[in-house]
Amino acid sequence: MSSVSVDAWMQEASTVITANAERLTELDSAIGDGDHGTNLTRGFRAVIEALAAAEDELPPGRRLILAGKTLVSKVGGASGPLWGTALRRAGRSVGDAALDGPALADALDAALAGVVELGSAEVGDKTMVDALTPATQALRTAVEAGEPLADAITAAADAAAEGARSTVPLQARKGRASYLGERSIGHEDPGAASTVLIITALGRALEG
Amino acid sequence: MSSVSVDAWMQEASTVITANAERLTELDSAIGDGDHGTNLTRGFRAVIEALAAAEDELPPGRRLILAGKTLVSKVGGASGPLWGTALRRAGRSVGDAALDGPALADALDAALAGVVELGSAEVGDKTMVDALTPATQALRTAVEAGEPLADAITAAADAAAEGARSTVPLQARKGRASYLGERSIGHEDPGAASTVLIITALGRALEG
Amino acid sequence: MVGIVVVSHSPEIAAGIVALAAQMAGPDVPLEGVGGTADGGLGTDAGRIEAALDAADRGEGVVVLGDLGSAILTVRTVLEDDEDGRFRLVDAPVVEGAIAAAVSASAGLSVDEVVRAAEEARVVPKL
Amino acid sequence: MVGIVVVSHSPEIAAGIVALAAQMAGPDVPLEGVGGTADGGLGTDAGRIEAALDAADRGEGVVVLGDLGSAILTVRTVLEDDEDGRFRLVDAPVVEGAIAAAVSASAGLSVDEVVRAAEEARVVPKL
Numbered sequence: 001m002s003s004v005s006v007d008a009w010m011q012e013a014s015t016v017i018t019a020n021a022e023r024l025t026e027l028d029s030a031i032g033d034g035d036h037g038t039n040l041t042r043g044f045r046a047v048i049e050a051l052a053a054a055e056d057e058l059p060p061g062r063r064l065i066l067a068g069k070t071l072v073s074k075v076g077g078a079s080g081p082l083w084g085t086a087l088r089r090a091g092r093s094v095g096d097a098a099l100d101g102p103a104l105a106d107a108l109d110a111a112l113a114g115v116v117e118l119g120s121a122e123v124g125d126k127t128m129v130d131a132l133t134p135a136t137q138a139l140r141t142a143v144e145a146g147e148p149l150a151d152a153i154t155a156a157a158d159a160a161a162e163g164a165r166s167t168v169p170l171q172a173r174k175g176r177a178s179y180l181g182e183r184s185i186g187h188e189d190p191g192a193a194s195t196v197l198i199i200t201a202l203g204r205a206l207e208g
Numbered sequence: 209m210s211s212v213s214v215d216a217w218m219q220e221a222s223t224v225i226t227a228n229a230e231r232l233t234e235l236d237s238a239i240g241d242g243d244h245g246t247n248l249t250r251g252f253r254a255v256i257e258a259l260a261a262a263e264d265e266l267p268p269g270r271r272l273i274l275a276g277k278t279l280v281s282k283v284g285g286a287s288g289p290l291w292g293t294a295l296r297r298a299g300r301s302v303g304d305a306a307l308d309g310p311a312l313a314d315a316l317d318a319a320l321a322g323v324v325e326l327g328s329a330e331v332g333d334k335t336m337v338d339a340l341t342p343a344t345q346a347l348r349t350a351v352e353a354g355e356p357l358a359d360a361i362t363a364a365a366d367a368a369a370e371g372a373r374s375t376v377p378l379q380a381r382k383g384r385a386s387y388l389g390e391r392s393i394g395h396e397d398p399g400a401a402s403t404v405l406i407i408t409a410l411g412r413a414l415e416g
Numbered sequence: 417m418v419g420i421v422v423v424s425h426s427p428e429i430a431a432g433i434v435a436l437a438a439q440m441a442g443p444d445v446p447l448e449g450v451g452g453t454a455d456g457g458l459g460t461d462a463g464r465i466e467a468a469l470d471a472a473d474r475g476e477g478v479v480v481l482g483d484l485g486s487a488i489l490t491v492r493t494v495l496e497d498d499e500d501g502r503f504r505l506v507d508a509p510v511v512e513g514a515i516a517a518a519v520s521a522s523a524g525l526s527v528d529e530v531v532r533a534a535e536e537a538r539v540v541p542k543l
Numbered sequence: 544m545v546g547i548v549v550v551s552h553s554p555e556i557a558a559g560i561v562a563l564a565a566q567m568a569g570p571d572v573p574l575e576g577v578g579g580t581a582d583g584g585l586g587t588d589a590g591r592i593e594a595a596l597d598a599a600d601r602g603e604g605v606v607v608l609g610d611l612g613s614a615i616l617t618v619r620t621v622l623e624d625d626e627d628g629r630f631r632l633v634d635a636p637v638v639e640g641a642i643a644a645a646v647s648a649s650a651g652l653s654v655d656e657v658v659r660a661a662e663e664a665r666v667v668p669k670l
């Protein structure tokens with residue numbers, strides 16, 4: 001049965017975020033402070049370094065927790081504590097087990113719960129929660145229907161993309177963009193856009 | 209009939225405040241930021257300079273307005289706008305007339321009204337209003353009873369001193385000291401203490 | 417566009433608020449910060465406040481915020497001679513109110529709406 | 544004595560608040576300000592926040608204030624592992640709340656009372 005490699009996931013996430021940094025920053029310039037691409041690029045690069053320096057035997061759950069802590073300490077914007085918490089909670093959920101379909105479904109649930117607990121955003125508030133929520137649901141549905149993990153991840157990534165698009169007409173009610181009031185309408189939320197990339201990266205981190 | 213010379217009043221106020229600066233600052237250190245003595249010393253020195261530079265023909269009211277403006281621009285604490293407003297309002301009340309008993313009674317009324325309008329303090333809030341209010345009342349009563357201006361001013365100064373003493377057991381409800389809550393109890397209000405000095409200085413500024 | 421003036425006892429607080437509010441509101445909002453006494457201590461300076469009010473005034477009104485009561489007193493005194501209501505002193509939290517005001521001003525809102533946004537900052541939760 | 548930590552996106556705001564609050568509260572209150580990202584930009588720095596929390600902790604509790612939502616998020620994340628409730632994050636206006644908290648702490652009030660003083664700063668009028 002196939003599973004996700006934490007290091008490969010983080011590596012793929014770093015690559016795709018770096019490649020899309022400019023677009024993320026542009027989205028954040030429209031309704032925020034224009035640092036989202038830089039924030040996550042810096043953060044995931046530091047994650048890669050931290051994982052490379054970690055012991056090879058460190059189990060998947062601990063690798064995710066290390067990644068989360070690194071994001072918290074290296075990202076000076078909201079996405080640092082949010083993704084940091086998401087990965088730490090995912091790591092605690094995974095423990096020493098392999099990140100196979102059911103484990104990944106549980107891990108994403110835990111990640112989402114952590115993000116919501118920390119930031120109190122609901123679906124429709126125009127945040128990363130609008131992408132992470134449908135992604136999590138789609139992955140669980142596909143896994144429980146017995147679909148191959150690769151297909152489940154594709155379904156999750158599609159759902160995330162759909163969720164990110166759905167933020168365009170919304171007015172932001174959480175985060176910096178909420179200060180803009182109605183002026184936040186008409187723009188895609190940068191945190192939702194990066195969530196699509198991070199979920200998509202899962203699909204390129206499959207092994208076995 | 210005797211009257212108060214604006215220049216002499218300001219000169220006497222400056223002298224007595226400079227002589228008492230340390231005590232005022234100590235009072236302000238107990239329940240404020242310890243700058244009241246310095247604030248008023250600097251302010252009244254600048255007033256003296258401004259009046260010395262003014263044309264000799266400038267009438268009393270205009271001299272008071274100039275003094276008030278100078279306090280506003282030179283004092284970076286609450287007493288600057290408060291005494292600045294007091295003197296400006298007094299000056300508007302006096303106009304081109306001499307500062308005889310009735311004019312001084314009207315001028316102090318106007319000054320007090322200006323202070324209250326600006327700072328919204330009532331008697332009992334532990335501010336300069338606790339000294340200026342009884343002083344104003346005592347002066348008017350004495351003037352209306354036909355007492356000599358020198359005696360009326362002595363009555364006003366005594367009433368101010370009594371008012372200042374009455375602030376000791378109070379809890380501050382306006383100004384910086386109000387942040388201290390109950391810790392402001394047991395100290396004399398510095399602005400009430402300096403008000404005593406400024407009213408007392410009137411008595412050494414009599415002419416005619 | 418409505419202008420914003422921030423008056424603090426501290427030069428650092430005034431400068432920091434202007435930097436943060438400008439980042440949120442963009443470069444178009446006239447945004448002036450004045451902090452400290454003329455000699456650099458903690459307090460206010462009526463002369464620089466007056467200059468800041470003029471600098472922020474583009475003819476559509478200026479919203480003024482202060483940090484402590486004595487900053488409010490100084491601003492009120494400076495504004496005593498302004499009777500046409502161009503300058504609007506609001507009693508709002510200075511950091512949160514200034515950001516809300518600057519963002520509202522940048523959206524082209526009227527001075528009444530900018531005043532309201534600053535005042536509402538008192539009750540807006542941070543999360 | 545209860546300690547106070549101020550977390551701002553701006554190093555200047557954090558430093559200015561500490562200076563102003565120290566002037567009001569006197570030298571005895573443990574008062575730490577942290578502002579800006581590790582490279583000096585506008586944002587937060589979890590590492591320095593953690594150090595500030597430790598520095599302000601005298602064993603009687605620490606009250607923490609942040610300027611914007613993302614400062615609150617970072618503090619909450621840093622505090623995730625602190626389960627004994629020594630550190631109390633309050634949702635209060637950052638300048639006004641920090642001053643009220645510092646003054647209350649200097650009066651020897653308990654951490655609950657200092658939290659309350661900071662929260663009440665939302666509704667205290669400035670005049």
Ligand SMILES: Nc1ncnc2c1ncn2[C@@H]1O[C@H](COP(=O)(O)OP(=O)(O)O)[C@@H](O)[C@H]1O
Pocket residue numbers: 028032033034035036039040076077078079080082115118119120121126127128129174175176189190191192543612613
């Ligand atoms: N309270 C919150 N809950 C969930 N997501 C949030 C919250 N606040 C902000 N975000 C997400 O964070 C993104 C912004 O991240 P980033 O630009 O890195 O941080 P900052 O806004 O501090 O500069 C937003 O687009 C949004 O998706």
Ligand SMILES: Nc1ncnc2c1ncn2[C@@H]1O[C@H](COP(=O)(O)OP(=O)(O)O)[C@@H](O)[C@H]1O
Pocket residue numbers: 236240241242243244247248284285286287288290323326327328329334335336337382383384397398399400485486670
């Ligand atoms: N709102 C107010 N109304 C009347 N008097 C006030 C008010 N606020 C402060 N004061 C007076 O000002 C005095 C403090 O003056 P000062 O020390 O020069 O200013 P600051 O408090 O700004 O340092 C107080 O002792 C009080 O008498």
Ligand SMILES: [Mg+2]
Pocket residue numbers: 028032033034035036077
């Ligand atoms: Mg951003």
Ligand SMILES: [Mg+2]
Pocket residue numbers: 033035076077078585586
């Ligand atoms: Mg940012």
Ligand SMILES: [Mg+2]
Pocket residue numbers: 236240241242243244285
């Ligand atoms: Mg003082």
Ligand SMILES: [Mg+2]
Pocket residue numbers: 241243284285286458459
């Ligand atoms: Mg002062």
